[in-house]
Amino acid sequence: MRTAYRVETVRSAEAELIARLPEDALMRRAAAGLAAVCAELLGRVYGSRVVLLVGAGANGGDALYAGAALARRGAGVHAVPLAPGRTHPAGLAALIRAGGRVAEDPFAVLASADLVVDGITGIGGRGGLRPDAIPVARAARGSNAVIVAVDLPSGVEADSGEVLGEALRADVTVTFGVHKPALLIDPARALAGTVRLVDIGLEPVLPSVPELESPQHHDVAALLPEPSGESDKYRRGVVGVVAGSARYPGAALLAVAGALRGGAGAVRYVGHAAEAVVARFPETLVHAGPPAKAGRVQAWAVGPGLGEDRDAVREVLASGVPVLVDADGLRLLDAGDVTRRTAPTLLTPHAGEAAALLGVAREEVESARLAAVRELAARYGATVLLKGSTTLIAEPDGRIPVRVDPMGTPWLATAGSGDVLSGLAGSLLAAGLSPYDAATAAAYLHGLAARIAAAEGVPITSSEVARALPAAWHDVRAVG
Numbered sequence: 001m002r003t004a005y006r007v008e009t010v011r012s013a014e015a016e017l018i019a020r021l022p023e024d025a026l027m028r029r030a031a032a033g034l035a036a037v038c039a040e041l042l043g044r045v046y047g048s049r050v051v052l053l054v055g056a057g058a059n060g061g062d063a064l065y066a067g068a069a070l071a072r073r074g075a076g077v078h079a080v081p082l083a084p085g086r087t088h089p090a091g092l093a094a095l096i097r098a099g100g101r102v103a104e105d106p107f108a109v110l111a112s113a114d115l116v117v118d119g120i121t122g123i124g125g126r127g128g129l130r131p132d133a134i135p136v137a138r139a140a141r142g143s144n145a146v147i148v149a150v151d152l153p154s155g156v157e158a159d160s161g162e163v164l165g166e167a168l169r170a171d172v173t174v175t176f177g178v179h180k181p182a183l184l185i186d187p188a189r190a191l192a193g194t195v196r197l198v199d200i201g202l203e204p205v206l207p208s209v210p211e212l213e214s215p216q217h218h219d220v221a222a223l224l225p226e227p228s229g230e231s232d233k234y235r236r237g238v239v240g241v242v243a244g245s246a247r248y249p250g251a252a253l254l255a256v257a258g259a260l261r262g263g264a265g266a267v268r269y270v271g272h273a274a275e276a277v278v279a280r281f282p283e284t285l286v287h288a289g290p291p292a293k294a295g296r297v298q299a300w301a302v303g304p305g306l307g308e309d310r311d312a313v314r315e316v317l318a319s320g321v322p323v324l325v326d327a328d329g330l331r332l333l334d335a336g337d338v339t340r341r342t343a344p345t346l347l348t349p350h351a352g353e354a355a356a357l358l359g360v361a362r363e364e365v366e367s368a369r370l371a372a373v374r375e376l377a378a379r380y381g382a383t384v385l386l387k388g389s390t391t392l393i394a395e396p397d398g399r400i401p402v403r404v405d406p407m408g409t410p411w412l413a414t415a416g417s418g419d420v421l422s423g424l425a426g427s428l429l430a431a432g433l434s435p436y437d438a439a440t441a442a443a444y445l446h447g448l449a450a451r452i453a454a455a456e457g458v459p460i461t462s463s464e465v466a467r468a469l470p471a472a473w474h475d476v477r478a479v480g
């Protein structure tokens, strides 16, 4: 798992290290790592033109020490202090000693820069860039220089990934010690570019439970169900899919397509599209009556394209097995039917559905995804997978790390892909995974399948995402 920690935690870990080390040692470590990445990006350091945007705090100090190292290797380095009089004194002195200078005209040096180091704010930044930093940040972005953010792109909220004002979009972010939430969650993540992690010795002093975790291939491989010698189709799990309506018959097919590739031993479809489902997927068991009469299942996935069948949602939520609720099911559900449940529940809203469940505007969810997913999970006492440009998975117990799916791709923004995801996650639930793990594995496989299907940069359909799921399993298993 890749992990991310909150500012408060990072600061206390840093304080513990700083107490044991000579003055500025940690900053020098950070700056050495930063300078090494800058040198790599420049290719030839000697004769290159580097501009440092320097804020009032230690983030500016990192930039100045890194600038000094580059100046010693023959780069022409200019500092642009954005809080004159509050510039890190030792860092500035080191830069001047190494032959660097304070820029007389920031805009002139930016216009001809090869590389800009963004040291305006790091984990101490709040509320977007200050007005006087904005023109300089815009000039940097408008130049041809590569922009390297120090620790975080300046202007983002480190702990939440929110962007409350203007922020500087970087090409590369060099972060120290550990990832911060903003490097994993949009909208901030989109401003970080490629993230490089520099080890400054923080790992051993960090707590074992992070704020966020983001799975890699081997983590997902360890979650995937595998049939054994004793398996039969019932032991592998039967997933019940309640989806589709006269208006949205396709949702039934897409949810079943996802469910058939999720590792359950059988898929039982319940609803109005039974004929179409069997015609397309003869391996599906079907039932045209109410869910309660459909026969045994180990988990339900209810909601995609369901229309107005409120009774079906209520019946499924009244069952004693794990239930996934998506799409129309989220619109129709009664909150009390969810909070009363004793078996696990997984809700899979997109931002609009999450906003409706929370009674806020969609933009509020999109700009503060972490807060929204936590709040939903706590309020409904359910695991919540919030879909979108960063898919997040939260447990009702706020002490458990929120999981961030790293595999999402904008190619998934195509009609019906969410239906495939609910079938897939429902199937993993039926196969015995907890909602937290089923949601994690499903989001990962779904994103990877979309990447595989869109490999040539061609638009993909949701059916193609479902068809690429076996290739995604294969890919994950091959590495894990």
Ligand SMILES: NC(=O)C1=CN([C@@H]2O[C@H](COP(=O)(O)OP(=O)(O)OC[C@H]3O[C@@H](n4cnc5c(N)ncnc54)[C@H](O)[C@@H]3O)[C@@H](O)[C@H]2O)[C@@H](O)CC1
Pocket (backbone or CB within 6 Å): 014, 018, 026, 027, 028, 030, 031, 055, 056, 057, 058, 059, 060, 062, 120, 121, 122, 123, 124, 125, 126, 127, 128, 129, 130, 133, 150, 151, 152, 155, 176, 200
């Ligand atoms: N504590 C340590 O020993 C280490 C800290 N490191 C660096 O130190 C950074 C944190 O340093 P600080 O705590 O000094 O905080 P920052 O340097 O991130 O920023 C705080 C300063 O910026 C100003 N500021 C806040 N919001 C602003 C905004 N929106 N626009 C413009 N200015 C704003 C504040 O007045 C404050 O002076 C880390 O991100 C990292 O880069 C690294 O050197 C590693 C070691």
Ligand SMILES: Nc1ncnc2c1ncn2[C@@H]1O[C@H](COP(=O)(O)OP(=O)(O)O)[C@@H](O)[C@H]1O
Pocket (backbone or CB within 6 Å): 327, 350, 386, 387, 388, 389, 390, 391, 408, 409, 410, 411, 412, 413, 414, 415, 416, 417, 418, 419, 420, 421, 446
């Ligand atoms: N910009 C994006 N980047 C990455 N993934 C996205 C983006 N937009 C949507 N997705 C993903 O696409 C899927 C869309 O699901 P959903 O919103 O339910 O659509 P539908 O109802 O059409 O199936 C989700 O898995 C979501 O995470």
Ligand SMILES: [K+]
Pocket (backbone or CB within 6 Å): 059, 118, 119, 120, 121, 122, 149, 150, 151, 152, 153, 154
């Ligand atoms: K920065």
